[in-house]
Amino acid sequence: MKVPSVAERVAEELRYQLAEGFLVPGAKLTEATIAEDLGVSRNTVREAFAELAGERLLLRQPNKGVFVATLEAGDIHDVYTVRRAIEVSSIRAGGSPERIAAVRAAVEEGKRAAEANDNEGLGSANQHFHGAIVALAESNRLNTIMAQILAEMRLYFHKATLNAHFYSDWLKENEQICSALEAGELERAGDLLLAYLNRSEQQQTAIHGE
Amino acid sequence: MKVPSVAERVAEELRYQLAEGFLVPGAKLTEATIAEDLGVSRNTVREAFAELAGERLLLRQPNKGVFVATLEAGDIHDVYTVRRAIEVSSIRAGGSPERIAAVRAAVEEGKRAAEANDNEGLGSANQHFHGAIVALAESNRLNTIMAQILAEMRLYFHKATLNAHFYSDWLKENEQICSALEAGELERAGDLLLAYLNRSEQQQTAIHGE
DNA sequence: ATCGCTGGATCGTTGAACAATCCAGCGAAA
């Protein structure tokens, strides 16, 4: 049994609370409070803060405190710029049959969630889908970058911002992208994915200011 | 005047020593030693370690210590996979005249360094060149990702591993890429850049084991 | 209404402490 360090567990707990919407963007995290709540020392909390700040989930303002990251002007475009770069590049390079199967699995996961009217599940299925696309490239670094980006998106574009209308759109689209990938039509898969990302960026921009 | 926090300065100092080759891959960094050397407390060193570990420059092995990151099997390919994704994607999207001018400036910087037989300068000129390409995309996130990748490369592929033969190769090539970019031939610029990255990966793989 | 001060809260950093863990070396047993 491996026991993750305490600092690691604190970071994990905070990540969880961020993803779950327990901690909303802009909220202030006071070291002493968190330390007491989680029953750890202030120094340990500090280490966890350093880690999450490096992942852009928290923002450190010297001598003022750490805050849950907020969406600044241009951040939406910024995030999607990264996604276009790594997702499109990954899918264009194709991948092993196992990795492609993982993409397919995410598509099916989405369908099942749709049938079950499981909005929660739909969201994570979509994240699995895009994560699986990046995983095609077999690059640890790209995977962690993508994981961080997805964590940011969970934080910013929380459940509340997503509606069923959104989902029906990309359920079909994911299917098409996956089919193209399976058929080896990598260019087409890339184009479809790129189009999706562009449209998704527009939608998110429309919803969230600027 | 803003005074960076002590932890930040420690991290900066370590980054410097890593880039300069003062600390070689695999070396062990003992908390107490670093703390004493830099005249700071152990806790502060710890925070700096956390930051650098997040940048993949240091590796933390629980209960054993932190070590300067070493090149594992597949890491070269991994790094170049990231570079292909973000550099090619950035250049294909073009950029503002100012950003393009920055790319040109890096090319000229390289030429001057070559004339002056300044190997040191040649290396950083090349890094500036590729950094400027990513900067075309105007994405903070891509910029920091690229900065981290370049820091990793400085660490792994240190001066010793580079020879003059290398340089003459890409000096011309950078010129071509930049010209294509300036001429608006983005597809061609992307193809040239991609070819360069592929070749560079091969060379590095040939030099370093695996 | 503005300015400047002050007190309290929080951060940044330190130093010391102690348990948990690892590791090299050494001695005992096969």
Add this chain to the structure above:
DNA sequence: TTTCGCTGGATTGTTCAACGATCCAGCGAT
């Protein structure tokens, strides 16, 4: 001789208490 197991020392993980520095809200004086 080789292997096994133990022990002691070194280092890490974590906590705690302290103190100066910095920020901020409130309040009083102009």
